[in-house]
Amino acid sequence: MPFSAIVGSGSALPGDPVTNDQLAQQLAQKGVETSDAWIRERTGICQRHIAPAEVSSSDLAAQAGARALEDAGLTAKDIDLVIVATSTPDMIFPSTACLVQKKLGIEQGAAFDLQAVCSGFVYALSTADLFIRMGKARNALVIGAEVFSRILDWNDRGTCVLFGDGAGAMVLQASEEPGILGHVLQARGEYENILRTAGTVSHGLAQGHPFLTMDGQAVFKLAVEVLESSAREVLSQARLTTDQVDWLIPHQANIRILQFTARRLGIPLDRVVVTVDQHGNTSAASVPLAFDQARRDGRLKAGQTVLMQGVGGGFTWGAVLARLTR
């Protein structure tokens, strides 16, 4: 079978949402000043989920993965590849994918992590598609999972209000009809300094001083540029136009980045899936979380064309174009 198709999705969010007002109150106790109005106006974020200390990326990934398996009508016995995109793994090794394999009782096939920060999920989905098309896997569980709250400097109001924790998953299956229509992946290491976390995470906890730092305006400018170029490139590969895209699901970093991208591509905002208001920026989890939400609320339907896009640290970016088969 020369193609792969998305046959299930799932997601997981830890605990209750933390609203901007609640976060502002918590930060005020540390002497860090922010407000709902500032966060909403500059980013579109209204709330985010923050994992309690005992919850790790593999826990969220396993929950999302179990829901995706159920949605696909498959069991652990069917999965022969697990890829977890994460920048906040539980530990240096084993990989979060191996921990997920154990938690879900998957006893066959390969499992590995993929690190491309906020582009991680589109990198992972593209990789799984290639495995399937080469005949090396039949049912791949592809997950984006993060506990970014662990790598935030909670004294830096310019970054700590932007992110949230969560996981999203898809099952990609060998298929006779095309599901994944194309993908493009890019990286440009020369921009490594505009968004980085120069430290390590162990057992889901930051070691040393490994907090995220960002040149927000440089990230904004580059993100808008590459989201447009990667969308145009993947569409041109598949000989489709932006008019034929039913749903655009960009990485959920900031509502203004989403609006700029949609405008540049000529795609109206009512064909863009937006979850940044509810989840904040969940890095590698943002695209599969948004996909699962839109699928479960009935917006995404069989036969539709969906363009998913990642962009983030590295600098990395990419796009996956898919036709939904169910």
Ligand code: ACO
């Ligand atoms: N609350 C209140 N005031 C704040 C806050 C806050 N949370 N954060 C910053 N400010 C203040 C600053 O201190 C500054 O005050 P000053 O003028 O008195 O010095 C003022 O707001 C403006 O700060 P800037 O950093 O210049 O704000 P900017 O308009 O650039 O907005 C933002 C910042 C929202 C991060 C913007 O640069 C942006 O959208 N960047 C895109 C990057 C992004 O979304 N990154 C997410 C991760 S990357 C990714 O996923 C691809």
